[in-house]
Amino acid sequence: MTVETLDGPPTLGVLYGRALLTARSGGSTLPDRRLDLPGVRIDASLVADYDHVCGFSVGGVVPPTYPHMLAFPLQMRLMTDREFPLPAPGMVHLRNVITQQRPPEVGEPLRVAVHADHLAAHPKGAQVDLVTAVTDADDVEIWGSRSTYFVRGAPAPDDEPSAAPEPDPQVGRLPHAVWRIPGDIGRRYAAVSGDVNPIHVNGLAAKAFGMPGTIAHGMWTKARVLAALAGRHGPAFTVDVVFKAPVRAPSKVYLHTAEADGGWDAKLVSPKGKDHLLLTLRDA
Amino acid sequence: MPPTSSSAASSRPTLPRRAAIVGANRIPFARSNGAYARASNQDMLTSALDGLVARFGLAGERLGEVAAGAVLKHSRDFNLTRESVLGSRLSAATPTYDVQQACGTSLQTAVLVANKIALGQIESGIAAGVDTTSDAPIEVNDELRRVLLAANRAKSTAGVLKALAGLRPGQIVPEIPANREPRTGMAMGEHAAQTAAAWGISRTAQDEITVASHQNLAAAYERGFFDDLMTPYLGLTRDNNLRADSTLEGLAKLKPVFKPAGYPDTEATMTAANSTPLTDGAATVLLASDEWAAERNLPVLAHVVDAETAAVDYVHGDEGLLMAPAYAVPRMLERNGLTLQDFDFYEFHEAFASTILATFAAWEDPIFCKERLGLDEPLGSFDRAKLNVVGSSLATGHPFAATGARIVPTLAKLLHEKGSGRGLISICAAGGQGVVAILEA
Incomplete structure (x- = not known):
């Protein structure tokens, strides 16, 4: 694999x-x-903007979903190349697995590396994984993620979809929180993440891509759930999320949580019981 | 005491001692956006304090402290209690502080004042609370606030303009404080509805509690029980939420509100009547050492014996938001060698009729008592005829922070009337907390 170093x-x-x-x-x-x-440094003020939108507390540890902000432009750079097999606009996040060895610190020099992996058929199109590794000054990986993206109707080699079993959170029947997803959350998250995918910021464009209307960014919903679990897990863990169905903005969703053996399980579901997000977090 | 103690030390009373409840004053509670719509927290608290000063001849007196608070508070009211005392007839040399523990606020301030009296740090003090849901603070939209603060921080005109470029028309919509838990997004009533459903609390049982509250409060007014506990304010002489003619048949006609999330098939049971309404009001209670009261020929209605505060994990745990008193009471009973049945009066804050019924059901449930409270035997039931005998929050209304300072003197006076006895106070609070106390006469 060739390595292209960006400045x-x-x-x-x-x-x-x-x-x-x-x-x-x-x-x-x-x-x-x-x-x-190389030479990426996390900016405290940008993290504060991110904290405000996602519900993390300002000045605490860098949120475990924050390094995705560093990786996403690189992912987009790969995926918007003319030769990339799938089109980036309208792409939907299906799954995101983050493994954090330790939280990155504001200001420390980091190297962010991204490559694409595992182009596969999906029952309704094609999917691809974007793999990120964040390493510190000692060249030790402190944070890694695998994002699976889906494009409706796209052709793909007849490969098996990624084999890792999906998270199966075990939560109780009663919601622990009722969230009213604001109608402008797509625009606000786009402002801090740079992810201006039209399905999140424009209702007409969202419909053109087969969505019922603007939808919240999957990584925002993941961040929001992790913010709700702040203080309940250690600094090193794996958090696996499947985005089952888009969360419309505005809408109402229920959060269910449960302490599991060595971590936490959580679900976001619609008031009628449709799964939006399944999450398992396991401490390392 | 070592023999070397100075004579000054030996003149001190034996400590700790039990703080006395001397008396109280509150203003009638008013339904939101009604009689007190134009009165601020500071107006109401000052007025309630002045009524107390008049009743006990405290004009110009320097008290040990005044501890009070409000739940819904304007940012300019950061020193609400101090400002109220400065505007009252108490000596300006009376120190104050503000406390906020949601609906537990003024029971907690009573505990704080009582503890300082018990330790001999002060001889007298006032515990109080006030709340207005009419003159409530309205915040600018969070985004607008951040834009304006950023503009304020900018050091150059260009910087100010750059910050102000973040203004959007939608930011004009203000944020009105809602009775909602920040971490769950659920209104307190929605939480209570979940708990009611979990414990299978019936509509009829809730309405019975409600009717009793109104009838007991009406009867207490008729016999003059509140004559020395209240001062009229802005034309009100009684709590205007009181419906003396409440009947079960009438309440049964009300449409339920607060559908419990997660119970799609459970019938909603909570109505506007068996839930407390939003209310405005203020309440104060005077506490002192027995010596301080005796020097001034003031009565001692009862003493504070003990108190306990509990908190539960309603966020990710599986406990109800308003169930903390169910945990606080058994811890306090254990420490005092008492059982739930050892009381002459039970003063339970009726946030919702279903809340106190769920608490009683939990105490009768062997599984809850074993698994959640770690008790071999359930606490059991008690004689409901001793519950809220002169009415409680469903009838009086519930200005959040004022409720403890309403209940403490109510129970103290009931015990004083009886001549001797013991009473239990229980107040649930937002944030999954609960404050409970024991008084004796």
Whole structure:
């Protein structure tokens, strides 16, 4: 695999624009290259903006979902290349697994590396994994994630979808919280994440991509659930989330949580009982 | 005491001692956006304090302290109690502090004042609470607030303009405080509805509690029970939530509110009548050492024996938001070698009729008492004829922070009337907390 070292983070707006406007050649195989961004330093003020939108407390540890903010522009850079087999606009996040050895610290030099993996058929299209590793100054991986994205109707090699069993949270019948998802949450999360995917910020565009209306970013819902579990888990853990159905904005969802052996289980469900998000967190 | 103790030390009373409840004053409680719509927390608290000063001849007196609080508070009222005392006829040399523990506020301030008296740190003090849901603080939209604060922090005109570029029309919509738990997004009534459903509390049982509360309060007014506990305010002489003619048949006609989340098939049982309404009001209670009261020829109605505060994990645990008193009471009973049946009066804050019924059901349930409280035997039941005998929050209304300072003197006076005895106070509070206390005469 070739490694391309970047000297700065790509600009997401430009990438989306390019993805929407340029013709893709849409190769059938994944690019055999890794994007590396060295010398990344987490900015306390940007983390505070993120904390405000996701419900984390400002000045605490860097939220476990925050390094995704560093990785996402690199993921987009890979996925908006003309040769990338799947189109980026309208892409939906299906699953995200984060393994954190320790929380990154504000200001420490980090290297973010991203590559694509496992292009596979999905019953309704195609899916691909984007793998991220965040390493510290000693070249030790402190945070890693695997994001699975789905594109409706896209062709894919007839490969088996990723085999790891989905999280199966065991929670009680009673909701622990009732969340009213604000109608502007897509716009607000886009402002802090740079993820201006039209399905989150524009109702008409969302419908054009087969959504019922604007939907909340999957990573926002994951962050929001982890914020609700703040203080209840250790610094090293794996948190596995499946996004079963998009959460519309605005809408009402129920949060169910339960302490599990060595961690926590959680679910976001609609008031009628439809699963939106399944989460398991296991301490290392 | 070592023999070397100075004579000054030996003149001190034997400590700790039990703090005395001398008397009280409150203003009638008013339904929200009614009689007190234009009165602020500071207005009501000052008025209630001045009524207490007049009743006990405390004008110009320097008390040990005044501890009070409000739940819904304007940011300008950071020193609410101090400002109220400065505007009252008490000596300006009386120190104060503000406390906020939701509906437990003024029972907690009574405990704080009583403890300082018990330790000999002060001889007298006032515990109080006040709340208005009419003159409530309205916050600017959170995003607008952040934009304005960023503009305020900017050091140059360009910086100010850049910050103000974040203004959006939607930010004009203000945020009105809601009776909602921040971590669960559920209104207190929705939490209570879940607990009621979990314990299978019936609509009829809730309505019975409600009717009793109104009838008992009406009868207490008729016999003049509140004459020396209350001062009229803004045209009110009685709590205007009181419906003396409440009947079970009438209450049965009300439509339920507060559907319990997670119980799609359970019938909603909680109505506007068997839930406390939003109310405005203030209450104060005077506590002192026996010596302080005797020097002034003031009565001692009862003494504070003990208190306990509990908290439960209603966020991710499986306990109801308002169930903390179910945990606090047995801990306090154990410490005092008492059983649930050892009381002459039971003063339970009726946040919702279903809340106290769920608490009673829990204490009768061997599984709850074993698994949650760690008790071999359930606490059991008690004689309901001794419950809230002069009415409680369902009838009086419930200005959140004022409720403890209403209940403490009510129980103290009941014990004083009886001549001797023991009473239990229980108040549940937002945030999964609960404050309970024992008084004796």
